[in-house]
Amino acid sequence: MNIALALPDMAYNSYLHGMIWGEEIDALGLKAAFEKRPDTFVEIVTPNILKYLEDSLNKVKFDIVIHFDYPTFKVKDAINVLFFQQYYSDEIIDQAQPSFSSFDLVITNSKTTSERFNNVYYFPLAVDEEKFTPGTPNERYICDVVFIGNTRMRSLEQYDKYLLPAKDNNLHIYGTGWNDQMFSAYHPYYKGSATFDEMIEIYRSARIVISIHNEKYINKFGLVTNRIFHTISTGVVLISDIHPVMMEMFPEGCGVLYTEGNKNTKDIISKLLKNPEKQKEIINKGREVLYTQHTWSKRVEYLMSLLPSGNNITSSVEVKIGYYGH
Numbered sequence: 001m002n003i004a005l006a007l008p009d010m011a012y013n014s015y016l017h018g019m020i021w022g023e024e025i026d027a028l029g030l031k032a033a034f035e036k037r038p039d040t041f042v043e044i045v046t047p048n049i050l051k052y053l054e055d056s057l058n059k060v061k062f063d064i065v066i067h068f069d070y071p072t073f074k075v076k077d078a079i080n081v082l083f084f085q086q087y088y089s090d091e092i093i094d095q096a097q098p099s100f101s102s103f104d105l106v107i108t109n110s111k112t113t114s115e116r117f118n119n120v121y122y123f124p125l126a127v128d129e130e131k132f133t134p135g136t137p138n139e140r141y142i143c144d145v146v147f148i149g150n151t152r153m154r155s156l157e158q159y160d161k162y163l164l165p166a167k168d169n170n171l172h173i174y175g176t177g178w179n180d181q182m183f184s185a186y187h188p189y190y191k192g193s194a195t196f197d198e199m200i201e202i203y204r205s206a207r208i209v210i211s212i213h214n215e216k217y218i219n220k221f222g223l224v225t226n227r228i229f230h231t232i233s234t235g236v237v238l239i240s241d242i243h244p245v246m247m248e249m250f251p252e253g254c255g256v257l258y259t260e261g262n263k264n265t266k267d268i269i270s271k272l273l274k275n276p277e278k279q280k281e282i283i284n285k286g287r288e289v290l291y292t293q294h295t296w297s298k299r300v301e302y303l304m305s306l307l308p309s310g311n312n313i314t315s316s317v318e319v320k321i322g323y324y325g326h
Contacts, residue, residue, distance in 0.1 A: 003034055003042045004050065004062045004078075008069040012046045022125075023068045023085065025196065025226055029128040030066070033296035047073040064307070067103075070096045074103070079307055083123065084108045087221045104308050111222035111245050121306060124249070126296045127229035132200060134235035141198075141205035144170040144273055148199055148227075151177030153214045159186070161261035162212045162241055166269055174202060203234040207279070208272060211240040211256075218243050228256060229294055232286040237279050239268055249294065255286015 011021035031042040043060075045053075051073045053060045065074070066081045074080045082103040086092050087110055100106045100119055107123035108114050114122035145166040151159075163173075164185065174194040178186055194202060203209060209231040217223040222245040231238040232255040239257050240246065250256045257272070259265045272279055292298075 001037070001040045001064070002060070002062045003040065004065045004075070005030060005042060005044045006047055006050055006065060006067045006069070006072055007044060009046050009048070011068070012044070022226055026083075026125060027068065028196070029126060029131075029296040030300065032128045032130065033300040036297060037300075047071075050075055070099070079104045081105045081107065081303070081307075084110075084113070084120070087113070087217065087223065090220075105306055107303065107306070109223060113221060123299065123303070124224055124294070125226045125229060126294045126299045127226070127233045127290065129233055129291060129295045129297075132203070132230050132233035135201075135204045137205035138201045139205075141172070141202045143172040143206050145208045145210060145269060146172045146174070146202055146206040147210040147212070148174045148194060148202060149212070150175045151180065151183060154212050155215075156182060158212055158215070158241075159183070162259065162265055163210055165262055165266040166208075166210060168266070169269055169273065172202070172206070174199075199230075200234065203231060203236055206236055208269060209236050209238050211238050213241055213243055218245075224249065229290060231255070232283065232290050235283055235287075237272060237282050239265065239272075250286055250289060253282055253285060254289055255282060257282065 005027040007023050007027055008021075011023040011027075027044050031044060034040050034042050047067070047069065050065065054073070054075065062075050062078045064079045064081065066083050067074075068083050068085060070082060070084065070086055072082075080103050082100065082105070084096065084100075084106055085108070086096065093113060097117065100117065106117075106120045108120050109123055109125050111122055114120045147163055167189065171189040172191050173186055173189045174191055176193055177183070178190040209227065211225070211227045211231070213223070213225065217225075218241075224243065224246045228238055228240070228246060228250060232250075237257065238255060239259055241261065242258050246256070247258065252258055257268050259268055
């Protein structure tokens with residue numbers, strides 16, 4: 001079975017501009033999970049590469065193509081799956097929705113989008129549990145608290161509410177945009193951008209990871225970012241802003257502690273750093289849920305169960321996870 005994972009050009013070339021794209025991480029996780037299956041081969045491409053392969057004399061046959069972007073180039077004679085992740089506005093969703101029916105399957109990591117459309121299935125993000133593992137801290141990255149992310153996804157007010165309270169601890173910040181004068185309060189803690197592999201080392205070397213969500217992603221789209229999965233899998237406690245959908249997956253104390261910000265964040269960090277046993281208890285609870293429900297291998301099982309019947313590709317095992325439906 002040949003599978004293509006078609007990424008946006010910016011995600012495919014993320015190493016060129018120093019930004020870690022979620023779609024790139026998702027594709028690498030799906031690739032690893034698919035390749036655990038017998039006789040399965042996976043290529044990470046872009047729509048332009050798909051078009052080139054379709055037009056070239058040496059055509060490559062794909063059985064399944066998972067598209068991470070819209071619009072895209074669909075491959076003839078393949079099962080074309082749209083992994084819809086463009087949630088910048090309701091207008092974009094409304095523009096894309098008429099084309100959903102032209103795909104064999106549409107999945108999304110937006111819970112509210114899956115509930116809005118009958119032909120769209122909820123497909124949360126997950127973790128490559130073999131890549132994101134606990135490990136020996138790297139002296140270069142050791143810190144008490146870390147945040148990895150670019151500045152454009154959240155407001156300054158959010159950073160001041162959820163991240164600035166960590167400044168009295170050994171705080172490290174990685175990502176792009178932090179050199180701007182607007183974020184001068186964070187300059188002493190900024191350590192530069194990070195590659196995908198460096199990100200794993202950074203998580204392993206921290207005691208606490210901070211998660212701050214774009215408010216629209218929480219309130220309008222119910223999006224859970226991959227930060228929660230990566231953090232728990234590497235054996236670190238996550239402190240997150242309030243996120244109802246994420247709290248359904250990981251309740252308070254199950255790998256994550258939720259904060260209202262400001263003094264509440266400061267108090268949570270202080271208590272955690274003084275209590276390593278509590279940190280272990282929180283992580284162990286989170287990892288138990290993570291490895292039974294939220295790995296890319298589990299997601300692939302579910303995806304295969306959704307693919308159109310009448311071919312030799314679909315899984316022979318019916319996967320029933322009530323968590324997913326519409």
